[in-house]
Amino acid sequence: MVILVSPFISTMDFILREVYRSINVKLVKALTYGDSSDVKMLESILGKLNVRLEIISLEKGGDIWNDVARIIRGIKKNNNGNYILLLTPEDAKVDVAMILSFIILGKNANVVVYSDSLTRAELDMDSFKGVSLSKNEMSVIRAISQNLYTIDKIASATKISRATVYRSLKRLEEMRLIVKKDKKYEITPKGYFMLETCQ
Numbered sequence: 001m002v003i004l005v006s007p008f009i010s011t012m013d014f015i016l017r018e019v020y021r022s023i024n025v026k027l028v029k030a031l032t033y034g035d036s037s038d039v040k041m042l043e044s045i046l047g048k049l050n051v052r053l054e055i056i057s058l059e060k061g062g063d064i065w066n067d068v069a070r071i072i073r074g075i076k077k078n079n080n081g082n083y084i085l086l087l088t089p090e091d092a093k094v095d096v097a098m099i100l101s102f103i104i105l106g107k108n109a110n111v112v113v114y115s116d117s118l119t120r121a122e123l124d125m126d127s128f129k130g131v132s133l134s135k136n137e138m139s140v141i142r143a144i145s146q147n148l149y150t151i152d153k154i155a156s157a158t159k160i161s162r163a164t165v166y167r168s169l170k171r172l173e174e175m176r177l178i179v180k181k182d183k184k185y186e187i188t189p190k191g192y193f194m195l196e197t198c199q
Contacts, residue, residue, distance in 0.1 A: 002026070002027045002029060002083050003018055003028045003084045004028075004029045004086065004098055004109075005018075005028065005029070005085075006030070006031045011086075014114045015042065018086055025084075027054060027081070029074055029075075030053060031056050031074075031094055032057060032058065033057070033059070033060035039055060054077075056071060057070065068097050068100050071097055075107070082109070083102070083107070085099065085112065088114050089114070099111070099125075109125055110122060111125065113192075121188075137171060140158065140160070140168040140169060141172055141187065141191060141195060144187055149186070151169065176190055176191075177191035
């Protein structure tokens, strides 16, 4: 098992949680912007757990497609093993680059998403393929993200008819971007990721 992650002091907890959770982890591939004390600290901790650390260097402030190319080269270098893509709140651009790399390679992975509050969700790569939202659907999911949970409140805030809001909600539910709980709509981890990448 290989974990692909962006290492920062604030993500160390997420990385160690996954190493302990997935006992088969033999390698962590860390995406980093040059040499840092974070990498040295992670290497020291992982070494004590008999887990190797491999670095994939990215260009700070660089183009996302350059990051994707570097990640693909790093994945091809050690192409065997199952991957866990560890997405954290630290760097959305790196998270998107990781997912794009696996989509381009047609490679499957378990995608683990952590929120700031350490809530953990697991997704599969199919969750990120072929999702496109209409303007109305984007307006509806953004309204839900602003704590507008009912059809009436969403329709009022977005100036979209109730019927169109209803259809948009149904489609968003089918795509597993939102769920309905106790007559209120909530965004799923996949929905939050979609929002993050579309902003």
